[in-house]
Amino acid sequence: MHYPRIIAHRCGGDLAMENSLAGLLAAKQAGCRAVEFDVMLTADGVPILMHDETLDRTTRCRGFVAAKTFEQIRACDPRVPTLGEAIGMCERLGLWANVELKPAAGHEVETGTVVGRWLARNWHGNGVVSSFSEKSALAARHELPQAAFALLCDVLPDDWQQRMQRLGAVAVHLDARRVDEAAARQLDAAGIAWAAWTVDETALAERLFALGAAAIFTDRPERMIDAFA
Ligand code: G3P
Numbered sequence: 098m099h100y101p102r103i104i105a106h107r108c109g110g111d112l113a114m115e116n117s118l119a120g121l122l123a124a125k126q127a128g129c130r131a132v133e134f135d136v137m138l139t140a141d142g143v144p145i146l147m148h149d150e151t152l153d154r155t156t157r158c159r160g161f162v163a164a165k166t167f168e169q170i171r172a173c174d175p176r177v178p179t180l181g182e183a184i185g186m187c188e189r190l191g192l193w194a195n196v197e198l199k200p201a202a203g204h205e206v207e208t209g210t211v212v213g214r215w216l217a218r219n220w221h222g223n224g225v226v227s228s229f230s231e232k233s234a235l236a237a238r239h240e241l242p243q244a245a246f247a248l249l250c251d252v253l254p255d256d257w258q259q260r261m262q263r264l265g266a267v268a269v270h271l272d273a274r275r276v277d278e279a280a281a282r283q284l285d286a287a288g289i290a291w292a293a294w295t296v297d298e299t300a301l302a303e304r305l306f307a308l309g310a311a312a313i314f315t316d317r318p319e320r321m322i323d324a325f326a
């Protein structure tokens with residue numbers, strides 16, 4: 098699969114509130130063609146953009162996302178978008194999207210199923226789906242036979258080929274600081290595209306591109322676009 102080289106992390110990286118529509122717009126204005134965001138379910142099963150299991154760090158409210166309804170979360174912070182709003186904006190702006198399933202503990206299969214089903218009906222498929230949770234990713238894959246999936250892991254596991262096969266994955270996303278030459282060589286030999294998160298320093302980006310990375314996820318999209326686009 099073809100990866101845009103620079104992917105803004107959590108919508109617009111540091112340019113705006115994380116996982117927000119403002120972030121998508123900021124990424125586009127910075128010259129990015131691609132974004133990544135995290136998707137979690139509310140208590141009433143609405144897929145929203147959210148990284149943490151609690152609201153504490155990113156909103157003025159406290160408590161578990163999975164214990165609040167969508168209405169409660171929007172009342173707390175109207176800037177928290179639904180997956181539908183985010184995908185709609187990506188499509189209007191022409192942004193490629195990495196939809197990362199971020200299930201709350203115990204909601205892995207439900208999250209994959211609900212998000213996969215929603216994407217199957219509403220998404221044109223310009224991007225890739227991933228999750229650290231294999232259960233979640235496999236549940237989404239079941240609903241989304243046509244979409245591109247990436248295996249998401251901190252370091253390349255020994256059984257990466259079997260895991261890619263189970264998921265029907267076309268690429269691998271890895272922790273940028275833990276990518277080593279051996280992993281890069283194995284992926285290169287197999288012709289598998291890989292991308293690395295989160296890269297905010299140009300020196301690290303240079304190292305990863307030299308190792309063969311197809312793309313980097315960054316919280317500094319403007320810096321990376323200046324240096325590499
Ligand atoms: O999907 C790549 C990256 O976003 C994974 O880490 O914790 O920022 O979601 P995290």
Ligand code: MG
Binds near residue numbers: 197
């Ligand atoms: Mg993420």
